[in-house]
Amino acid sequence: MSNLIKVLSEEKQRIAEDARKAASEIIQDAIDKKCYGLPVTFHYTCSEPVDSYTFCCIPTKEFLQNILAKLSEARFIEDTDPEESETFAYVIPQDKDGIIYLCKQFWKAEDTLCEDSKPGTLIHEVSHLLGTEDIFYEHMTVELYEEYGTLLGKSQSVMDLNGERHREEVFQVNANCLEHEFETIINHEGAYSDGKYQCCRETKKNSVCKHRSTGHYYLHERFSYQRDEMKRKLEKFQKEITARTNQEEKIKYVKKKNQACKKIPVIGA
Numbered sequence: 001m002s003n004l005i006k007v008l009s010e011e012k013q014r015i016a017e018d019a020r021k022a023a024s025e026i027i028q029d030a031i032d033k034k035c036y037g038l039p040v041t042f043h044y045t046c047s048e049p050v051d052s053y054t055f056c057c058i059p060t061k062e063f064l065q066n067i068l069a070k071l072s073e074a075r076f077i078e079d080t081d082p083e084e085s086e087t088f089a090y091v092i093p094q095d096k097d098g099i100i101y102l103c104k105q106f107w108k109a110e111d112t113l114c115e116d117s118k119p120g121t122l123i124h125e126v127s128h129l130l131g132t133e134d135i136f137y138e139h140m141t142v143e144l145y146e147e148y149g150t151l152l153g154k155s156q157s158v159m160d161l162n163g164e165r166h167r168e169e170v171f172q173v174n175a176n177c178l179e180h181e182f183e184t185i186i187n188h189e190g191a192y193s194d195g196k197y198q199c200c201r202e203t204k205k206n207s208v209c210k211h212r213s214t215g216h217y218y219l220h221e222r223f224s225y226q227r228d229e230m231k232r233k234l235e236k237f238q239k240e241i242t243a244r245t246n247q248e249e250k251i252k253y254v255k256k257k258n259q260a261c262k263k264i265p266v267i268g269a
Contacts, residue, residue, distance in 0.1 A: 004081040005101070016076040016102060018111065019118035023126075025206035026119055026182065027068050033210055035186050036061040038220035039233045042144050042153040049145040049154065053216040056141055056181040057173050060234065063130075071126045075099045088121045090254040091128045092266060093245045100125050105257050112192070112205070115183050119206070121255060124179040128253040131241025132175045134261035140177060144216065151223055173237070175253070176261065186212050 008016060030036070037058045079090075079101045087103035100122065110117040128134075144153035186208040190199030200211040220230060250266035 002081075004079060006078045006080060008076055008078050008102075012078060012102075012107070013076065015107065015118075019122055020071060020074070020076075022111065022113070022206045023119040023122040024068060024071055025204065026113055026208060027064055027071070027123065029204060029207040030182070030186065031061060031064050031068075033208060033214075035208055035214055035217055036064055037217035038230045039237075040144075040151060040219045040223055041226055041229050041233075042151040045152040045154060047152070049143050049152070050147075052143045052145040052153075053213065053219065054141055054143045055185050055216045057177040058216055058219075059173050059178060059181070063173060066130055067123065067126050070098070070129050071122060073098055074122075074126060074129070077101050079103050084254075086257045086259075088116065088255040088257065089125050090252055091125050092250055092252050093129050093131060094247060094250040096245075098129060100129075113183055113187050115180075116257070117183065120179045120183045123182055124175045124255055125253070127173070127175045127178050129245070131244040132173055132178065133244070134175050134253055134255075134263060140180075142216075144219070146222070151219065175255075182208070186214065 038060060039058065075098055077099055079087075081103075084090075084103040086105060088105040088109060089103055090101050091099065105116075106118065106121060109121060111119075113119050140155070142153060142155040144151055146152075188197045188199050188202070188207070188209040189212070190197050192198075192205055196203045197207075197209065200209050202210065220226070252262075252264040252266050254262040254264060256262060
């Protein structure tokens with residue numbers, strides 16, 4: 001082990017465990033409030049949506065449960081390399097050791113759920129251990145609406161570091177959109193004071209907001225005729241993430257500050 005890779009101090013271990021507890025409680029609360037669904041297919045439109053559903057991704061209940069289980073067994077190690085000074089954290093899923101390497105920006109991050117928070121970062125990194133990808137840093141949202149029994153929608157097209165354009169698919173869960181779903185779409189809008197959130201009166205500090213718009217999690221019920229397509233896309237997604245964690249080439253997934261997350265081949269692995 002490099003002398004820059006260190007066992008956490010007692011104080012930093014406490015901070016990391018507090019972040020784990022917060023992330024776990026947030027995910028469990030999302031499960032309890034049914035903030036999950038199944039994939040749906042929609043027709044792209046250039047029209048302006050009316051009464052739309054806007055979101056980053058639709059995780060399945062099983063995927064959230066898998067994140068919760070993987071988070072509970074994750075190990076924390078600190079990387080003090082100066083070259084990682086703009087890094088929050090990274091993982092190497094192919095190592096199968098469940099280690100999350102915490103870096104300088106992690107210790108500066110907010111303790112409660114918000115953009116680039118400690119809990120959000122752990123949700124992001126644990127999803128990598130399950131095989132999710134990183135595509136870009138920007139928020140990428142999907143906006144869907146119903147018209148005469150048809151699901152229409154728009155999604156952003158974002159260029160990645162290789163110059164390729166990606167559209168968010170409703171069935172796809174990548175690490176960035178999952179983190180942003182928790183930090184911006186279902187997070188509380190009101191402050192936590194006097195033992196509750198002012199937006200929804202929720203008393204649990206580590207939780208999601210029941211007053212946020214969550215209709216996108218139930219679209220699969222309204223468009224049940226797409227069930228075969230949903231099943232096909234879920235099977236495809238599961239095969240992709242399984243293959244990613246089992247591949248021989250080791251990849252380091254690095255969450256950086258204010259820039260696209262990086263995928264770096266591990267040389268000599």
